[in-house]
Amino acid sequence: MNTLIDAPRRIARRLVSPLRPKSRAWLETLPGFAVPPGAIETLQGPQALHQALFAQIAQATRRIVIVTLYLQDDDAGREVMEALYAARARRPGLEIDVFVDWHRAQRGLIGKQKSAGNAAMYRDCAQRHGGGVRVWGVPVQNRELFGVLHLKGFVFDDTVLYSGASLNDVYLAKHGRYRLDRCHCIRDAALADGMAAFVQRQFRDSEAVRRLDLPDPPPTRTLLPMIRAFRQQLQQAGYGVPTVALPDGAVAVTPLKGFGRADNALNDAMLALLRGARRRIVLLTPYFNLPRPVRAAVGQALRRGCSVDIMVGDKTANDFYIPPGQPFRTIGLLPYLYENNLRRFARTHAHQIASGQLSLWLWRDGDNSYHLKGLFADDDMALLTGHNLNPRAWALDLENGLLLRDPARHLHAMHEAEWAALRRHATRLADYHALESPRHYPPEVRRLLRRLSRVRLDRLVNRLL
Template identity: 55%
Template sequence: MENTQAQLSKTNGFISAWQRWRERANGKPSLARLNCLPIGAERISVLSSPETFRTTLLAMIAQARQRILMTTLYLQDDEAGQEVLSALYAAKKAQPQLEVAVFVDWHRAQRGLIGKARSAGNAALYREMAQRLGPGVEIYGVPIQRRELLGVMHLKGFIIDDCVLYSGASLNNVYLQRNHRYRLDRYHLLQNRPLADSMAGLLTDVLRNGPSVYSLNTAKAPRTVAIQKAIVKFRRELAKTHYRFGETPLKHGEVGVTPLIGLGVRDNELNAAILQLIQHAEQRLVLFTPYFNLPGPVRKSLDIKIKAGCQVTIVLGDKTANDFYIPPNEPFKAIGALPYLYEANLRRFCRTHQRAIDAGTLNVHIWRDGDNSFHLKGLLVDEHYALLTGNNFNPRAWRLDLENGLLIHDPHKLLLDRHLAELDQILAYTQRLRHHKALDAMDTYPIPVQRLIKRLARVRADRLVNQVL
């Protein structure tokens, strides 16, 4: 017990100054004292599938009357991306007073797909449609770092009038389930004006006015090298940015929702909330992650919870359900080694905690559904807290990318049935891992993967890869 307490004390050192200030100011744990927006439980719904997400998004765009503000890593030049962009232009034409803006990552929008030929990327589609259909739908490129490898704009959320449609999904064929295949994520619809205003305010007041943020609808957008100083300045500004909203006590039938944002390792309120949520868990903790590559503080907090007897459930995709997976019969590319690196991480983690797996206090569920892929993120803590986020729970999200999330505090368990129904639906396509040896060993991997992993390990570059990918 003393050893567990010592580990817990050490892990608490990772809690940011933001948390410690709140604890000193309130005399209570910061998680319970977070400001929140009250929302009627009946105004929050869980969508069941990528297809439902797509049809809901398109219907909301068509019905919009005031604003459509969207944040996503990318809006792809494919059938689904063109469908969404066409819907935005149609909505603007039908309602000229509409404010329509999409915020995407600057770097990701101006390159082709990994492993494909060099191209102008999705920005070429944005320019072509603007030239053909006219102004009114602005697509802004948001650079977080001078190079994509060092950080991307990973904010999530679609604000349409008084609603927030929140998912970790980006916008392309596989995320929106076009052409049969899908990439599973989580999808929540929250109908609340103050929440929509808070999230919209950050986009219109901070992102759109950023010194390095430019419209990608026009060929006049500068080259990255010309705005490098502005990018550095903007990153410093974003590291200090918060969602703005008032505080109102919860009433009967309401839950509290706190929008959070984070960038970097210092005073990152989203990272702080993630650690607090894990540390707060007493009976049950569920973690969804698409890439098993946990940041050190998260890993240590989970270790402590598992040793303390808290029932921990980790839901992640099989390596074949990873979006970087390349079937062995296709030409190998270095990026295709990532799913195997993640599986190796999982094998080591499960070997360490095999006794907890045997006892049933650690449950690792591996998702697989044909050739579809898995992209879920978030937390469920006991019966009172849930985190919706695009954060992948990896070192890159923890240190480099601009991330956000919605923390739901549900003291009266009003949403519990919805959370459990969502979890049951996800677990229906999983298998519980009973022993770490059930995972493939490295000597069973394709020869090119084995060679690359061994080469990385020899120079300890595997640790660097885990930090940035």
């Protein structure tokens, strides 16, 4: 009965939603930085990210701006910090700013004992080296549960390294294991200036953003009014992008911010890419938990006759997977929740999978993990982003992305080579039966899934994770 009563309200919301009309034509009107195709490069794999990161740190002469969810207190994280201080020692005029999530930086790892978190390493490095590398904590929300700094991008002078990766052992393949993420190198002074200016304007100039490399950072509760004002400021924020005609042969690169449900340029762009695709879509997400508007847009694309490829990680390639034989923790339920989502989606679209119109790819490479994000539409548009394409990223986290519009298709071969490399460790699902049945899950997982489903908490969990 409630469903019938609410139906007119839901239909009205869909009809008046500001997101509905945005599609390919809207994307083509967006301003962008005109970048030569030869200045854009895909870096294949975590080793390439590691090499490029340290090479750029060593070469930088004017500025280094690193924005990431976290810079971990582990071997790779300490190696990054030492490299930054060494670069500063060689060039005392080099400006170095590192921005990480305020909450994430001041806690230990999930499931581990309580600690001062990564911030203790930042303070230790500053004390030993005498400062020179500013590390800032960005509090996007009052509590980590309700949203984090998920903005990405590293600026070294006039070069941008853009990756969804954070900085730690596994992302940088430090000890034999890796977590796969995408990384692109774009050499363009105007784009680098625009991304650095956004960070300066929105983060460094905010009273809510505080240094973590200095002793005694203030308690979060004392910053609550400033965090509230900061959130309001972020709602209105945007990248400064020139409104100039795109020269023949150039690629338009448009940085987009995503924050909150309303007036979210990044979410709008993703939906427009899906709704405007004419022939082909490739969607990459680490956690199969698509927001409802994305699911709807994918369904519409299939009905239009588009070919759709979706690549996700096998549950064993999930960050939170706990192998059999190891002590089980509640966080280990997540990979099974995501697999259940995928199973339902595959069952719903069984006909398109059987016909070959829809391809679902499961990535797995030994005990390594998968963290890819992004979107390709037809042969002339692509999105580089750290956005996980899940409800949390859709509404809670502060996100960004780079929209690439390539009308001359100069980047087509580069995108195809990246997609082919990703499929080397992926298997196409024949149907939903290829996924493990919940009946065969470990007993602890089955018990928790039943409990969540009984009180419908699984829906709430999906919205927050």
